[in-house]
Amino acid sequence: xxxxxxxxxxxxxxxxxxxxxxxxxxxxxxxxxxxxxxxxxxxxxxxxxxxxxxxxxxxxxxxxxxxxxxxxxxxxxxxxxxxxxxxxxxxxxxxxxxxxxxxxxxxxxxxxxxxxxxxxxxxxxxxxxxxxxxxxxxxxxxxxxxxxxxxxxxxxxxxxxxxxxxxxxxxxxxxxxxxxxxxxxxxxxxxxxxxxxxxxxxxxxxxxxxxxxxxxxxxxxxxxxxxxxxxxxxxxxxxxxxxxxxxxxxxxxxxxxxxxxxxxxxxxxxxxxxxxxxxxxxxxxxxxxxxxxxxxxxxxxxxxxxxxxxxxx
Amino acid sequence: xxxxxxxxxxxxxxxxxxxxxxxxxxxxxxxxxxxxxxxxxxxxxxxxxxxxxxxxxxxxxxxxxxxxxxxxxxxxxxxxxxxxxxxxxxxxxxxxxxxxxxxxxxxxxxxxxxxxxxxxxxxxxxxxxxxxxxxxxxxxxxxxxxxxxxxxxxxxxxxxxxxxxxxxxxxxxxxxxxxxxxxxxxxxxxxxxxxxxxxxxxxxxxxxxxxxxxxxxxxxxxxxxxxxxxxxxxxxxxxxxxxxxxxxxxxxxxxxxxxxxxxxxxxxxxxxxxxxxxxxxxxxxxxxxxxxxxxxxxxxxxxxxx
Numbered sequence: 001x002x003x004x005x006x007x008x009x010x011x012x013x014x015x016x017x018x019x020x021x022x023x024x025x026x027x028x029x030x031x032x033x034x035x036x037x038x039x040x041x042x043x044x045x046x047x048x049x050x051x052x053x054x055x056x057x058x059x060x061x062x063x064x065x066x067x068x069x070x071x072x073x074x075x076x077x078x079x080x081x082x083x084x085x086x087x088x089x090x091x092x093x094x095x096x097x098x099x100x101x102x103x104x105x106x107x108x109x110x111x112x113x114x115x116x117x118x119x120x121x122x123x124x125x126x127x128x129x130x131x132x133x134x135x136x137x138x139x140x141x142x143x144x145x146x147x148x149x150x151x152x153x154x155x156x157x158x159x160x161x162x163x164x165x166x167x168x169x170x171x172x173x174x175x176x177x178x179x180x181x182x183x184x185x186x187x188x189x190x191x192x193x194x195x196x197x198x199x200x201x202x203x204x205x206x207x208x209x210x211x212x213x214x215x216x217x218x219x220x221x222x223x224x225x226x227x228x229x230x231x232x233x234x235x236x237x238x239x240x241x242x243x244x245x246x247x248x249x250x251x252x253x254x255x256x257x258x259x260x261x262x263x264x265x266x267x268x269x270x271x272x273x274x275x276x277x278x279x280x281x282x283x284x285x286x287x288x289x290x291x292x293x294x295x296x297x298x299x300x301x302x303x304x305x306x307x308x309x310x311x312x313x
Numbered sequence: 314x315x316x317x318x319x320x321x322x323x324x325x326x327x328x329x330x331x332x333x334x335x336x337x338x339x340x341x342x343x344x345x346x347x348x349x350x351x352x353x354x355x356x357x358x359x360x361x362x363x364x365x366x367x368x369x370x371x372x373x374x375x376x377x378x379x380x381x382x383x384x385x386x387x388x389x390x391x392x393x394x395x396x397x398x399x400x401x402x403x404x405x406x407x408x409x410x411x412x413x414x415x416x417x418x419x420x421x422x423x424x425x426x427x428x429x430x431x432x433x434x435x436x437x438x439x440x441x442x443x444x445x446x447x448x449x450x451x452x453x454x455x456x457x458x459x460x461x462x463x464x465x466x467x468x469x470x471x472x473x474x475x476x477x478x479x480x481x482x483x484x485x486x487x488x489x490x491x492x493x494x495x496x497x498x499x500x501x502x503x504x505x506x507x508x509x510x511x512x513x514x515x516x517x518x519x520x521x522x523x524x525x526x527x528x529x530x531x532x533x534x535x536x537x538x539x540x541x542x543x544x545x546x547x548x549x550x551x552x553x554x555x556x557x558x559x560x561x562x563x564x565x566x567x568x569x570x571x572x573x574x575x576x577x578x579x580x581x582x583x584x585x586x587x588x589x590x591x592x593x594x595x596x597x598x599x600x601x602x603x604x605x606x607x608x609x610x611x612x613x614x615x616x617x618x619x
Contacts, residue, residue: 085580289435
């Protein structure tokens, strides 16, 4: 889908109460986002991270950008003074991100798309955590994915890029946010605790389970083997997530991550993959405390989805 | 319900065993009678021990009682957020509620932002009730009790205790007393602010990134203390690495009682002991060791995966 003769506006919040959730899930924005997420899912079925993958010039620029903003972490070390929890140096990192976001976009996007930057920077700067609360949660992940979706809607990412968006860009994004989480001690934003999949991420599991769909050797219950997790974490996002959890959480796995444990008992990855998308809709996209913060412009509009698309549904 | 029934239930809950749905219904009925008498600004006498968020961390609550002393030997004031996120919100809340009914003058429970129908449907308490009882009745009974819980407490007219913080439309304790609290936590307004606001290094008021309540600065705290002839605000609502955190020249303290939050944060928990002269003693404790933590029953994956 490409958009021409498009005007761009500063995105604004639209979801003000529980009733607005119904408007949200029947909006153009919702359809565009969920379609994008599913397209990316299909693009990584049975693919390893180490498999060769087409990387366009723009995708490479995005990867380089993520590397650059990751390097700022070294330039903005955590403050040694005592804090409530999260380190206030994170505010400086985010400030730098916000300050540089427009110029970063002007550097990587062709000039005819610069009008869209006003919409893109909104999602981009919200994709790495909240500066005031010094936290990170699934809403921030959603913003980063919304950013990728917007670039896609502009026609700048195409079908040939989907695999790289997950296995090169999103993996780099995961590296970055994990570093932010640990260096600045970001709080788990709005975590559902033992009733949620993960304190911070969700789509990493969804897309990660697609990678494993027809895998002959690795089954859902393989995540319980520390050996297998270590061996395959660099090739499979799902295993990388489990490895990260084991590193940061204390206690038996089924106590601190019961949902992931329960999912490990599901017979195959196909069911895991489809189940995770249903769960994502129910636990993230339809939850007011998360999506109340989401903003809508013209790329992801709050207006009801177009008539012809209603029929397609 | 006789006292011995209640004592029996307390013993069961102390062992992290569930009481029946009918027992919950009866307990809530009794609790309602006690809570309905309490003021929006409930008077509490010293000595008393102030505790912050628990979030269903039952075995860590037991550590808290080890460190602070059992109820009723020690008087307690809990600042809300008993439920959600942890495994044992049901057992945690019902134990505290049973203690409240049994020893109404020895333990005070005020409402946190998680004592809400909307929030508990997102953050786990609803799911837990459904899983443990097979129906939502227990959740419904508990939510009704939440509506009766007091919004704040005042210790010896000097220490104001609330879950979140201050509100731009509340200047005096009397204004809090005029609120009709017997309702679901609203999306905005004074009652919402008291349960959702946070202190922050700003001047005056700020927009809260939580989407409810406000941020408020040290000047606001100073003004509130002065106008109401108070010494300190004790609140919870925010994770603290060291269990408790004083701000604004020791005029406000955040007390957090859920150690190693989400099994990853590595924080300690704290309780604030006040003696009869209001001298303060902060006690720190860690998460209960692995060998005393019960292991939750394993269960099948949610229906999404069938």
